[in-house]
Amino acid sequence: MIPRLVPSRLGQPTMLVGNNLIHSSYNPLYEAERFVKALNIPHNCENLIILEPGLGYCIPFIKKSFPNKRILVIHAINFLKHVSESFDDEAHKVWFPEGDIDLLDFLEQEIPEGSHSFLIEWKPSAVAFGQQYQNLWNIVQQFIKREAANIRTTEGFGKRWIKNSIKNLARLQNPLYFNAGTIPVIVTGAGPSLEETIPLIYKTLQEGPACIIAAASSVPALLYHHIIPSLSVATDGGTWATFHLIDQSRRVRLFPAFSSSKAEGMNVLPFPLATSLNAYLSSHVAQVPQLVISDGSIWQTKLLQKLEVPYIQLPQRGTVSATIIDIAMALTSGPIYITGMDMAHRDMMTHARPYGLDFYYDQKVNRFSPLYHLQFKRALIDANYEALSIYADWFNWYFSDKTERIFVIGTKHPRFPMLTAVERISWQSYEAPSFYILPRKNGNIQQRIQSLLLLLIQELQTSPEHELMRKELSFLLTGDKEALSSSEIIQQVSNLFSQGVIHG
Template identity: 30%
Template structure:
C-alpha cells in the first residue's frame, strides 16, 4: 500500500495509490471542475461532505458553486499533501474504524446538520478504495435514517417538553445548586447487574456521593440506600412513573431535573424535596433561570440519562466516578433491577396470551437504542477512561465500554479511602422561590419569536424550510410552522388567564 506523487502533463501535482490515479494524469484541475459541474442536489445543503483521499482539487470549485456551504472531507489516507484546505477532516485510515466515523460525524454535526448535508464520493476514490467507499455509504445510510428518527422524536415531543417547562417554572418552589467535591461519585442505573451490588452500596454509601438515575431510585430506597442526588431528564409520559416513589418517603431528597423533564406536580410542594435545576447548553433554560434568579447546574443533553449523569459528575467532582447498573446489554430475565415502577405497571397487563416471561424476553433483546447508548460511552471513553470505572459484583458484561475499565467492588475498596462524607457540604444554601406565573409565561411567549428557539423545538419543520429551493414549497412549510407556533401562543395565553 503506497501513495506516489508525480507531475501531471500540465505540470501540476497528481498522485497514485497502488498504481491507481487519484487525480488526472493530464489536468487534475480541469477534472475537478467538470466533476463539480455535474453535482445538482435537490436541496440547499449547509454542508458538503466529500469522500476524497488526496489533493482536493475540487474544493475551490465546491466553494464557488455552494457558496453558503461548509466543505468537509472524509480522508482515506494519512499524511496527504493537501493543495486546498477544507473546513474539517475525518480520517479513516483503517476499514475497521468506519464504525467510529458514524459517532464522530454525529457528535460533530448532530442530527439536524447531518440531514442538511450533501454527501459525495470523488470518483477515483471509489476505484482505489472500493470496499471502504461502499462501507462508508452503508454506514451513512444507517446514520441518516437514525437522524431522521431522532429528529422526528424531538419534533413529536416538542410541545410536551414546552408544557413540561411551563409546569416546572410555574411550580418550582425550593431549589439548590451543588458544591464541588473531591469525593468519588457512584452513579446508579437500573441494569440487571445493580441487583447483586446493592449490599455493597448499602455498606459503602457513606463513602461516596451517590447519584441515582430515576429508574434505580425505587431499588435503592427498598434497600435503605438514600442517594445524595436523584436525576431525571426524560420528558416522556412514562419517565415520571419512576418518580412516584419519592412521594412515599420522608427523607430529604435532592432531585436534579431539566425543565423539560416530566415530573409529578405534587413533588414541587413536598417539603422534603429540593429541586436542582439543570440547564442544557442547547436551549434557553439558562437565560430564563438567570432572569428569574433561579440557581442551576449546567448539563449536557444525552440520549441516555446515565450519560447526562456522568457528564454532571465530571463537573461536580474531582474524584473517581463509578458506574453501577449501566449494563447497556441484553438480559435473559428482567432488564431492570427490581423493584421497578414500570415493571409494577406492566405486570398488571400480563395474561396467558402475553405472559410475563414473553414480555421480559422481548424487553431483554438488544435494541437500536441500547446500541446507540452503548456506543456513546465507547466513543467518549477516551475522555472518561482515566477516572471513570464500571463497577459490579463480579458481573460478566457482554460488551465493554471502550476505555472505561470494568472492576469489582473489592477493587473499588482498595482504590478509595474510608473517609466518611459530610452530606451538608454537598449543596449550597437552599433558595425558596416565589414563582411569578405571569412573568414566566411572558418570557416563554417572547421566546416563540426567537429563530434559534424555534429551530431547537421544531427542528424538522425548520429543516424542511431551510432545504427547500422552491419558494412555494418553502412558503407552505413556513405556513404549517406558523400554525403550530400560533397554537402554542394561544395555549400560553390561556394559561395566563387561569
C-alpha cells in the same frame, strides 16, 4: 506510506499513495466536477462531511453547488496540513488526526444539535488508506446515526419539551447548585446487573462515604434495599417517566449543607433531583430540590438567566446514562464506578427490580397473556432496538480515554471490555460534593406560566439572538428550522397552553 504530489497530464497536481492515485492522472478538475454533479444531497441537510478528499478538488464545486451548507473536511493523514495546493481553505472547518481534539469531539463541537448531516466519501482514498479510512468512516457514521435518532426524538417530542420546560420553571420551588468534591461516585442505571451489585454498593457505604448518582428508573430498586441516592437524574420527556419519581417525592432527607440554624423552621425535603429542563415532571415533584440541566439552546439559556435560576449545561445525548456520566464528571474529580448501564437485557429481564413501570405488566396480565409472555415480548423489542447499539457504540468511544477514572462494579462489562471491573471501591479523598438550595417565592402557577410565556415572547422579538431562537423553536414545533416565522411561533407556543395541545 508517504504520499507524493505528481503532475497530471494537464498540469494540475494529483496525489499518489503507494501505487494508488487519489485524483485523475489526466484532469483532476473535470473528475471532481463530475463527482459533485452526481451527488444526491437531501434538501434538509445542513452539514456536508467530506471524508479524505485528498487535495480537495471537489470542495469548490460542492461549495458552489450547495452554497447554504457547511462543509467539514476530515483527513486520514496529516500530510496535507501544510500543502499549498490543497483546497482545504474553501471548507468551513478541517480536521487532521494530530489535531487538538479527536474526531467525535470535533463533530460534536462543529455540528449543532438538531442539524442534519450527510457523509461524502472520496472512494479512491478508501482504497489508498484502507483501515485508517474505515475507522474514520465508522466514527462519522456512528455520529450521524446518533444525531438522526436524536432528531427523530426531537421531532416527536418537541412540542411537549417546550411545554414541559415552561411548566417546570413555573413549579420550581427549590433550585439546587453544588460545589464539586473528590470522593468516589457510583453511577447506577436500571439494567439487570444492578440487582447483582446492590450488595457491593451497600458494603461500600458501610466502609466509607460515596456519592451515588442514580438514573430515576433505578431509584425504586435502590430504595427497596434502603439505599438513598445522593442525586437522581431524570431526562425523559414522556408522561410515563413520572412513575420513576413517585417514591423519591415521598422519601425525605435533610441536606447536610444546611447548618442547624438555617434548617430551623424549614420543611425536611426529599433527596435532590437533577433534571433536564424539558423532562416531564408532575406537580408532586415540585418540592424536590432540583439541579436544572439546560441543553444549551438559546431559548432555554435566556429564560434561566432572566429568572436567575442556577443550572448546569450539558448536551442532549439521547440517553439518561450519558447524562449521568456527564454529571458525575462535573460533581467529582475522583473515580467513577458504573453499574446497571447494561445497554442490553438479560434473558427476559429488561430492568432491575422493583421497577417504576412494573404496573404496566400487572394491568395487562390475563390467561391469554401471562406475565412471562409479556416480559419475553418486551425483551425481544429491546434486543432489536437500534438505539441501544448506537448508544453502546458511543460509550465505547467515550470510555476509551477514561479507563483510569471510570470503572465497572462487579463482573466485566460485556459491551465495555476496556473498563476494569472491581468489587471494592478505593478512597484517595473523602471530600463530598456540597449541594445548596436557593429557595424561590411561591406563587400562582398559572400566573407564573403566563409570565414565562411573555418573557419568552419578548426575547424572541428583541434578543440579539432572536434568529437563532426562531430556528430552535421552529424545529421543536415542526421538525423544520425554517418552517415558522416569529409571529407563528408565538401563536403556536401560546396555543400549547391555552388550548391544551399537550396534556399533563
